[in-house]
Amino acid sequence: MNKDKISAQEVIDALAAKADITKVLADEFFKAFISSIEDALLANDVVKVKDLGTFKLNWIAPRKSVNVQTGEDIVIDGYYKVIFSPDKELKELVNKPFAHLETVVLDDSEGDKEQDSRPVADEPVPLASLTEQAVEIKDLLSEIKSMPSDGEEEKQQTIVEKKVNKDNMSTDKKVESKKANVGNSDNEPKRKGRVWVWFLLFLVLLFGGVYVLYSYNKPVRRWIDVKVLGRNPHSYNINSPRVDIDQFLSTKTTPAASTAPTVQAGNMSQFEEAFNKRFDNLEIAAVEELGEKSSIARLADKYYGAPQFWVYIYEINKDKIPDPDVVAVGTEIKIPMMDHILVDLNSEYAFQRADELATLYKK
Amino acid sequence: MNHKELTNSIAAKLDMPKAEVEKLLGDTVSIFVEHLSAGTTIGLQGFGNMEVKKKEERISVHPATQVRTLVPPKLVVSFKQSNILKDKLKELPHE
Numbered sequence: 001m002n003k004d005k006i007s008a009q010e011v012i013d014a015l016a017a018k019a020d021i022t023k024v025l026a027d028e029f030f031k032a033f034i035s036s037i038e039d040a041l042l043a044n045d046v047v048k049v050k051d052l053g054t055f056k057l058n059w060i061a062p063r064k065s066v067n068v069q070t071g072e073d074i075v076i077d078g079y080y081k082v083i084f085s086p087d088k089e090l091k092e093l094v095n096k097p098f099a100h101l102e103t104v105v106l107d108d109s110e111g112d113k114e115q116d117s118r119p120v121a122d123e124p125v126p127l128a129s130l131t132e133q134a135v136e137i138k139d140l141l142s143e144i145k146s147m148p149s150d151g152e153e154e155k156q157q158t159i160v161e162k163k164v165n166k167d168n169m170s171t172d173k174k175v176e177s178k179k180a181n182v183g184n185s186d187n188e189p190k191r192k193g194r195v196w197v198w199f200l201l202f203l204v205l206l207f208g209g210v211y212v213l214y215s216y217n218k219p220v221r222r223w224i225d226v227k228v229l230g231r232n233p234h235s236y237n238i239n240s241p242r243v244d245i246d247q248f249l250s251t252k253t254t255p256a257a258s259t260a261p262t263v264q265a266g267n268m269s270q271f272e273e274a275f276n277k278r279f280d281n282l283e284i285a286a287v288e289e290l291g292e293k294s295s296i297a298r299l300a301d302k303y304y305g306a307p308q309f310w311v312y313i314y315e316i317n318k319d320k321i322p323d324p325d326v327v328a329v330g331t332e333i334k335i336p337m338m339d340h341i342l343v344d345l346n347s348e349y350a351f352q353r354a355d356e357l358a359t360l361y362k363k
Numbered sequence: 364m365n366h367k368e369l370t371n372s373i374a375a376k377l378d379m380p381k382a383e384v385e386k387l388l389g390d391t392v393s394i395f396v397e398h399l400s401a402g403t404t405i406g407l408q409g410f411g412n413m414e415v416k417k418k419e420e421r422i423s424v425h426p427a428t429q430v431r432t433l434v435p436p437k438l439v440v441s442f443k444q445s446n447i448l449k450d451k452l453k454e455l456p457h458e
Contacts, residue, residue, distance in 0.1 A: 005404040005412075011394055019390045028377060029387050034410050036372040038448065040364040044455060050366040052392045053440070059457055080452040082411065084442030093400040094415055094438050101435030106422065 008034075041082060053086040133192050140199060218301070222345070271349055274339040282316070283337040290331045296324070303335050304343040309350075311357040312338055324361050399440055411444040 008030065016026035037055060040047045046056040062078040092099065213220045288299055296314055297307035304312075314324050316336045321327050344350045364372070374384045395413070398405055404414035420436040444452075 005406050005414075006398060008405075008407045011391070011398075011405065011407075014394050015387070015391055018394065019387055021387075026387075029373070029379075029384070030391065032373045032376040033388065033391060034407060036369055036376065038410065038451075039372070040369075041448075042451060042455060045364050047364045047369065048366055049369065049388075049392060051389075052395055055442070057452070057455075077453075078457060079449065080455055080457075082442060082444040082448065082452070084413065084440065086440040090396055090399065090440060093396060094402075094440050096400065098435060098437050101437075103435060104433045106431040106433055 044080075051087055051089060053084055053090060055082055055084050057081070058083045136192070137195065140195060144199075144202070218305070222305075226346075268349060271341050271347070271353070274341045275353060278312070278339065278342060279315075284316075284334045285337045286335040288333050288335060290327055290329055290333055292329050296321070296327060296333060299333060299335060304338065305345050306343070306351070308354045308358070309338070309343050311354050311361060312336060312342065314361060315357075324358075402438075407445075409445055409447045411442055411448055413440060413442050415439070416441045 012023060012026045012030050015021075015030065016023045019026065021029075037047045037049075041055060041057060044057055046054060048054045057080045060079050060081050063076050065074055065076050066072065067074050086094065214224055215221070285303065288294075290296075290299075295310075296317075297310040300310040300313055301307040310324070313333060313335060314321060316334050317331075320331050320333075327333075341347070342350055342353075370381055370384050370388060373379075373388070374381045377384070395405060399413065399415055402415045404412055406412050415438050418437050418439055421434050423432050423434050424430070425432070
């Protein structure tokens with residue numbers, strides 16, 4: 001492109017040649033032309049030149065600035081600026097080298113917008129989809145807000161049971177961090193697809209966490225089995241990968257007790273009977289050497305399904321255990337075979353009696 | 364001031380018939396257009412410069428719909444007044 005500059009003189013020469021007039025005349029004419037425009041502008045008028053464009057004045061308001069050398073505040077006075085807006089024809093002529101270019105609507109990840117040189121035309125459609133997205137995001141957020149409380153509860157439960165599972169903890173943490181990510185990406189309403197991916201990930205992690213809890217934490221598993229799956233509380237022990245408790249329970253169990261363990265009132269007398277007879281025909285199911293991290297409560301948990309039943313183990317091993325709170329490592333603990341009713345996990349009465357015994361022994 | 368008034372003004376200054384002024388004016392404008400479309404700057408002493416500037420391509424975002432649009436580069440004619448004209452305009456009272 002020829003970027004040379006031509007002066008007024010050259011224009012005058014060209015005009016003289018073109019109109020076939022003397023240079024003097026051309027010069028006069030040109031000066032009259034410019035001064036006419038100038039005069040009109042000085043009268044604050046708009047000057048329209050056919051096929052060329054429009055000259056007009058634009059008031060530039062005074063503004064504050066800072067003297068870069070001294071740091072002083074200075075005010076730049078307002079002034080008139082001549083602006084020139086070219087005629088449509090001239091505009092098109094000048095822009096000829098780039099005339100083939102068109103404005104392009106940039107595709108986003110959704111990519112369903114066709115290329116359009118007038119983006120204003122398809123205005124209502126994105127607006128509608130935007131509000132849809134907003135509603136979806138709102139729903140997502142409320143779901144996410146309701147979820148963390150469950151996770152917290154489970155976490156606390158594990159702490160209470162002092163069976164903190166490391167996998168478990170890390171999963172919970174991951175879940176929380178994912179949650180944070182979901183929150184962040186909500187700031188960009190257009191990343192609809194991504195939000196869904198995060199949401200699915202979050203769900204997968206949540207269920208993973210619940211599954212880990214389920215398989216490693218006995219109280220949680222019991223709760224889920226009984227409340228959620230509606231399983232017979234006695235049968236879960238059979239599925240349990242660890243110790244089959246029923247094999248340690250006495251065969252003396254009455255059939256009524258095992259089939260209807262939840263009926264407490266009717267079992268009360270049976271319980272008392274079994275309770276009083278618990279030292280009769282006592283059989284030892286197993287003998288365990290107490291490890292460093294073990295306790296009789298843990299053994300009770302392992303064999304009877306609940307730590308509260310340690311009292312029965314203590315009763316048998318009284319001679320070796322002076323204080324139920326402090327048991328020497330390496331002590332051989334006999335595990336008695338208990339009547340089913342006495343260690344019924346569903347019977348509050350069984351727990352109550354065990355607690356009574358416990359307070360008795362702990363004195 | 365429209366084209367006709369401009370012609371009248373020039374004709375009055377030069378004491379020339381309007382038809383001739385009209386023709387000369389047309390020629391002048393065509394010379395301007397010719398040079399500008401070739402990308403040449405026209406420097407008019409005491410008045411200002413008319414030049415062709417390139418506006419770079421840019422991405423514009425529709426504030427309501429967030430639709431991003433690539434606006435291609437283009438060439439525009441710009442006029443920059445000379446300091447002489449600017450000083451003259453300073454004497455013009457504002458409003």
